[in-house]
Amino acid sequence: MERVFDLDLVLAEVRRALEAGQVEEAVRVLSDQRPADMVDVFSELEEDEQVDLLPRLETEDSADVLEYLDDLEAADLAGELSDTDLARIVDEMEPDEAADLLGDLGPARSRAILAKLEDPDEISPLLIYHDKTAGGRMTSDLLALRRRMTVADALDAVRIGAPVSSAETLYFLYVVDRDNRLVGVTCLYDLLRADGQALVGDVMSPDVIFVEPDRDQEEVARLMTRYGLLSVPVVTPDRVLLGVITHDDMVDVMEQEATEDIQKLGATQPLDRNYLDTSVVTVARKRVGWLLLLFLTETLTGSVLRHYETELAAVVSLSFFIPLLIGTGGNAGSQTTSTIIRALALGEINLGDAWPVLWHELRVGLMLGLVMGAVGFARALMWHTPFTVAQAVSLALLSIVVWANVVGSLLPLLASKLRVDPAIVSGPFMSTLVDATGLLIYLQVAKMILGI
């Protein structure tokens, strides 16, 4: 079928079965769905129903549930299961997902579960890597070929297969020497087309792109995108093959990082789980820090205004333009910042491009500033504003837009230079900074033109 998003019927069926006490019927309906759909329906159930149902699903389905759920939800749910049930399910999970889950369960529980696993050695080495690195993302469940194997033997190895959890790890096949050091890469398709008696070492390409386990996940995703890789091997500094990162991980990372950038631009700490499943208190907590910090920075505007109290009292009409001017400055700055941040994230520009970027934005700012200055002048006159005030507004608009473009392009570059995430500092922080400095520009220009 084309698309399976109307899962409400499935949910209703599962609920009906559960209410009638027909747990087996509920299990059957769920296991008929594709994994992503099954987990969607499952996550709509009440928490006690979930805890009740999870150990009764096929082990493979239970493993899918814990893999597809958001990390924190999966950990909550796993916390409610018995050690025996959980160990059985974890055994079926992909090693990298299993390691993530165990990491979220805390050391005591994690040790208890590891002790009960069939094959703890597949998972425990993964526990030492940070979640958001290549090591934390890789799976150790892979089939490596030997250089001196024949192609026919290699194809047999694929055919007999270890009990591989995912056929995806078989698309690219990595070749190692006798010390398990990575020496090349081939793919099923090339093996199939090669002479069966040829050696893998002659068929493989020795030019293989790899990463070390402490590499940041975002860089790994970028590398895979850049070179069109479906998987990338993870090796020690001595090139000993540790594991492989597959394309589904890359897609996860890309979504996660874009979400974080967008949320940071909105000045909120990234939520770690599904929006509606995040409690109101957590959402508020993720936002309050930034809101307070920006509030305190924004009080600078009050200091600027108090400094010009006499001028504002003398010409009240000056204050009518305050929100307009700083709003326009903020908008121009946001336009610049969002463009620069994305160009940085995509690697279109880097720190060495600071001067060209500044020069680019300075000219863009000048053009936009001239337009806004002219429009602002006309608008002010339409309000029957005194001619000199209109002049001040117009000149201030020009200066503020140019200034906002400069600040908006420099802040992300500066943040990136200081190794702070540019998305954090430069979105709302930029507009707050432009508010205060924009006011200063406006009132100083007004003071000079009006001679007050």
Add this chain to the structure above:
Amino acid sequence: MERVFDLDLVLAEVRRALEAGQVEEAVRVLSDQRPADMVDVFSELEEDEQVDLLPRLETEDSADVLEYLDDLEAADLAGELSDTDLARIVDEMEPDEAADLLGDLGPARSRAILAKLEDPDEISPLLIYHDKTAGGRMTSDLLALRRRMTVADALDAVRIGAPVSSAETLYFLYVVDRDNRLVGVTCLYDLLRADGQALVGDVMSPDVIFVEPDRDQEEVARLMTRYGLLSVPVVTPDRVLLGVITHDDMVDVMEQEATEDIQKLGATQPLDRNYLDTSVVTVARKRVGWLLLLFLTETLTGSVLRHYETELAAVVSLSFFIPLLIGTGGNAGSQTTSTIIRALALGEINLGDAWPVLWHELRVGLMLGLVMGAVGFARALMWHTPFTVAQAVSLALLSIVVWANVVGSLLPLLASKLRVDPAIVSGPFMSTLVDATGLLIYLQVAKMILGI
């Protein structure tokens, strides 16, 4: 090697060769690089060098250049080539990329090139679909299996292969009936493990996810992510197989859409090419419309302020808090909007969730509003603001934050209901709206409390 981003040496080598007139040496150095790296170096060359060099590269490398470059750059470059050279290169490109390029060249040139192609039928059917749909993204270059083939024959078909441009289209193998209707899917790995004498129809899975050619590319990418697909087939309403969309297209779409969302949140129309390659005039043109529209909306704040002119003249200290209050409202609104937009984009919430979302944000707003109201009160007193003004500021802060959360959550949902892209309306438009309404709240509250 681990990573190949220091391409400056390669670029220097190519430049040196070109300056010494050793074009063949330049070609050799370039063709030693991985495609993505080669194109990076190539795009650093001067335009006349590029035009000169492109037809002299290996045809395969020239095709890579036109595929990897941004669409508009590729079209510019192709515009400079002779019909014969361009046709030779287009013949080597992936059909979907070739169709995009021809689409960008205009009908006359496009017809001229098509007439010279070896296999125009691979490309011309793709020209009718819009770039950003499944039809525009698919490649027609694929190997479909027949249901009644044996597995051994199927493997032979893969082995002999048509001259497939990309081994990726071979990972998932689609199965059709005699009318070329899609009936199932299998993969190389399953074929390898199956008995050679079994029929493909018995090995395949009939449960195949497909899309029609007019489906939006973003939905296709979401479908592929959701179900972990490396490729998805495109079929007519009668299920006749037209082509296949591969995972590299999905990754492109994901990046493109995230970039567009981020740029729209910053109130700028998406740039269609690499930032530094976009001319200053184009960047300014992409921004000026929004900047003007927001400016005109923002003049509402002036009208509100003029309405309260008497009150502002009577108590000048009221105006000190204007940027602070509307800034905080804007920040609270952005926090909400960015969260909601991303949740919508990821499908975590949909239109039916309007009430739960509103209820969520109302409570978050109340919590944040109470905190900000208290902090604002203290800050105002520290400035020796009259007690009643501090009271007004505090109450206004509470109301404005709650209001901003409501507007910030409703606007993206409303936009999405009206089938307007939520990222466009709700970023800067939200903060402009909150500016004007926030002022109204503040000054009305102040008027009541101060009795002016």
